Amino acid sequence: MSFVPPGTGWPDDPATPSTPVATTPAEVAELAANSPSIGELTARQSVCRACPRLVAWREEVADVKRKAYREETYWGRPIAGWGDDDPRVLIVGLAPAAHGGNRTGRIFTGDRSGDWLFASLFRSGLAAQPTSVHAGDGQRLIGARMVAAVRCAPPANKPTPEERDTCFPWLLQELRLVRPRVVVALGGFAWQAIWPALKAAGYALPSPRPPFGHGVEVPLGETTLIGCYHPSQQNTFTGRVTEAMLDAVFSRAAAL
Ligand code: SF4
Numbered sequence: 001m002s003f004v005p006p007g008t009g010w011p012d013d014p015a016t017p018s019t020p021v022a023t024t025p026a027e028v029a030e031l032a033a034n035s036p037s038i039g040e041l042t043a044r045q046s047v048c049r050a051c052p053r054l055v056a057w058r059e060e061v062a063d064v065k066r067k068a069y070r071e072e073t074y075w076g077r078p079i080a081g082w083g084d085d086d087p088r089v090l091i092v093g094l095a096p097a098a099h100g101g102n103r104t105g106r107i108f109t110g111d112r113s114g115d116w117l118f119a120s121l122f123r124s125g126l127a128a129q130p131t132s133v134h135a136g137d138g139q140r141l142i143g144a145r146m147v148a149a150v151r152c153a154p155p156a157n158k159p160t161p162e163e164r165d166t167c168f169p170w171l172l173q174e175l176r177l178v179r180p181r182v183v184v185a186l187g188g189f190a191w192q193a194i195w196p197a198l199k200a201a202g203y204a205l206p207s208p209r210p211p212f213g214h215g216v217e218v219p220l221g222e223t224t225l226i227g228c229y230h231p232s233q234q235n236t237f238t239g240r241v242t243e244a245m246l247d248a249v250f251s252r253a254a255a256l
Contacts, residue, residue: 002063003076006047010105011136014043014080022048025166032169038177042080045151045170051163054152061098061153075105075135078152081174082107083145089126089253090180091117092171093230094189095150095159102153105135107146116231117186120243124250143254147174149193164193175201181223182253187230188212194225214241215249224256 006015021044022028028050035041049055062076079096096102100111108114109132118139121127126144129137150159150167159167175197183198185191191212199205203220210218216227228249235241 002074003059004073004105006043006077010075011134012082012105013046013135014039015046016043019043019047022050024050028166029169032173035173035177038081038085038174041170041173041177042082045078045080048078048151048170050166051152054150054154054159054163057098057155058102058152061102065103066099069099069103072103074103076102077105079105079107079148080151081145081147083141084143085145085178087141087143087145087178088181088256089144089184089250090175090178090182091144091146091184091186092190092194093146093148093186094193095148095157096153097157098153100153101148104133106132106139107148108132109134109139112233112236113231116236116241116243116246120231120246120250123243123247124254126250126254145178145180147171149190149197168197171197172200179223182256183223183225184228184249184253185212185225186228187232190230191227198225214245215252217252226253 004010006019007017020031022031031044035044059076062074079101097111101107104110108117114132118127118132119130122130127141129139132139149171150164185194212227214229218225226249229235229241231241
């Protein structure tokens with residue numbers, strides 16, 4: 001088992017050795033709800049150990065590694081929200097990838113989905129560079145922030161409903177603290193995950209809930225929720241998602 005200990009020099013590590021560690025769902029709820037700032041919230045997220053199956057998996061992957069990355073140190077911890085601390089656009093995904101975010105320490109970084117996503121964010125004026133390779137590479141988001149509904153890489157990319165619920169308070173508090181103008185849900189799972197968080201954060205939601213679709217816009221008072229197909233390899237290989245489709249969503253989000 002291995003992971004990067006907090007406060008040991010990893011670029012952008014939000015935590016220190018004294019950051020409180022949640023080890024149960026109740027502790028996640030408490031530590032999230034009383035996080036006074038986005039910096040403290042992300043620090044606490046990044047050391048969380050409340051889901052035994054996910055903690056074991058993320059650390060085993062970080063220890064065994066993929067052959068191509070065997071010389072690298074894997075992050076092996078939860079992937080905290082990342083980007084602008086006061087964003088207009090909040091991009092919500094489902095969970096990090098075992099050899100992507102779990103390796104590089106940054107959300108959507110180190111896999112093909114992330115390559116597509118960051119290239120589009122750059123073209124739309126929401127990212128400073130067209131690529132995101134690793135924490136500390138100089139990339140930054142401009143008026144945008146990314147979060148995962150479940151912050152630890154799950155086996156087979158599938159978190160359980162219980163794990164999603166355990167991680168929920170981290171998502172809710174991040175939404176409360178940043179109050180974005182636009183929320184972009186990347187994929188149907190993220191669309192499902194964000195509705196309860198929007199409700200708990202006090203947004204007035206339409207009923208019935210509009211179905212997920214690419215480019216679907218839902219006005220929520222001063223905030224707009226937008227659906228976006230996930231730039232997964234399956235979607236990009238098959239042409240279900242194109243660069244132009246991603247650019248249309250993120251340009252619209254930037255314009256709003
Ligand atoms: S998935 Fe969320 S709640 Fe579970 S261990 Fe990771 S950060 Fe903590």
